[in-house]
Amino acid sequence: MRVSLTRLRPPWVAFARHDAPGLTAETAALTRRGGRVVRLDGRMLRNADMLFDAFAEQLSFPGCFGRNWDAPVDWARVRDGF
Numbered sequence: 001m002r003v004s005l006t007r008l009r010p011p012w013v014a015f016a017r018h019d020a021p022g023l024t025a026e027t028a029a030l031t032r033r034g035g036r037v038v039r040l041d042g043r044m045l046r047n048a049d050m051l052f053d054a055f056a057e058q059l060s061f062p063g064c065f066g067r068n069w070d071a072p073v074d075w076a077r078v079r080d081g082f
Helices: 023-032 048-058 071-080
Strands: none
Touching: 048 071
């Protein structure tokens, strides 16, 4: 991986291929530091609605989740106290 997940500031949202070099080590390091790793299958995310549905389901977003590009990061900040 080109960017270290553990050097980024939370909340993290990173997109990578499942076979990206270093991904397993980076996600393990992130988990050890208290980060949460959620893997989504990009083949099932054919449009923005499908992506937001996956975010809401996998990250347990509330019904008031805004379903727009800012909403996942906004909700993660609220949930994690940032």
